Amino acid sequence: MTTEAGANGSIPARTPAAGMLPIAVALLRLRACLKAAPPPTGRPRCAATVPAGASAAVSPPPPTPGPITTLGPLGESIGPDRPLRTTVSVSSLTCEKRRRIVNADTLSAAVAAVPREHYTDHPVHGSPPQTTAQAAIERDILRAAGEGDLTGRRILEIGTGTGYTGALLAELAGPGGTVMSVDIDARLVGRARRLHAGRNCPVRVVCGDGHDGVPDAAPFDVIIGWCAPTIVPGAWIKQVRPGGIISTPIYIAPVARAVGHLRATVTEEATLTALRLGGAAYVDMGHEVNTTLGTPLFYVDARAGESYLSVAWRGRDDDPDVALALLNAPAHVEDHPLGEEGPQRAAAWRDARAYLAARDHALGISSLTTWGSGAPGWIAGVGFSCGRHAAVLTDSGQLRADRKDSPALAELRDALTAWEGAGRPGSEQLAVMVSPGEGGWQVRVTLP
């Protein structure tokens, strides 16, 4: 859904979440569940709340400390999700220098011109441990371009990885544009430099923490990220020219793996406007090289072996370890089909996850919970919990709960019924809000 701001540019007031009665019932249930807990601490201060897609400028952020805890995800970022398209000989390649608007056709042409396997599966330089899935790359380049033209743009890429995405961006930017790429992993930086050199591809690759951007090379027209920070770094906003674009995976709730994709325009006042949110799943943007790709870096509150639990109620008296144990050995499991296995089911789970995050925010209770089984299986779940009850919907289409009549399961069922009743909305249909946080802008979703 794309909703325009009012004619005077004002931000539409947020309307109450769909249906007050279900919310009242949910509140009662969760309050019962959380009766030993202190009252909710209230929502984060918001500079703006707009339906995804709406335009709304937001005030400059005073440097207030945010509630960000360290601890992060993995989703569709591993491995190509469909066969490689090209079999072009590497030795015959250079980055193509055509001018073009980025749409499905021109992106396909760029994809055909850049040999993915040169970067992901090289006979000499081998394969790196992770690469963004092809479908996610194409989707998020289209999101970044926003039906515009990347030709001649000064682009900063965050998360070089294999080098493939940088090469695609160079193809789209053409000879009048520049692509600077930063990765925190020095080995990947060296590898990407060699691979670009092998194709005369003019991407400049530097090693550093993407949170800092690349100030020496600023200003940029576009920043495109391939890993998820917990907050839109203030450094990016400083380094993008007014009117320029930030397009990045981003945390949309304070629990592990709660990631969406944000496209926003930087204003003259160094704020964000024209916020557009989409579904996504990306690795975390850590502050050092991540050697444990399967486990989240951010917001982990309990661990047992390779399993983890992440709860929006951290800091209360209840014990996350107890809730993790309940989910690791659930007394109640039932099927809750989300769709056929594969991209359709993955997208449904992502949409449900975003909706649950938005509902949790709208209720103001902070019982949102994510859970990961660890190996074998690496099953992920999202739902609600307190210290004595827990229930999640897994990405494999199951409900797991501490017991059949768990209040957490009742709340999860209510939320899923509301999601289904609303036509299974995804991130695009939710309201997105940004607020000042420590070192940048925090992004959250709520019900439209």
Ligand SMILES: C[S@@+](CC[C@H](N)C(=O)[O-])C[C@H]1O[C@@H](n2cnc3c(N)ncnc32)[C@H](O)[C@@H]1O
């Ligand atoms: C999923 S990979 C994607 C790379 C690239 N899009 C591709 O398809 O090859 C994410 C990359 O982000 C990098 N990364 C993680 N945290 C980072 C940070 N703080 N600064 C810069 N890069 C980071 C990782 O090292 C990894 O190479």
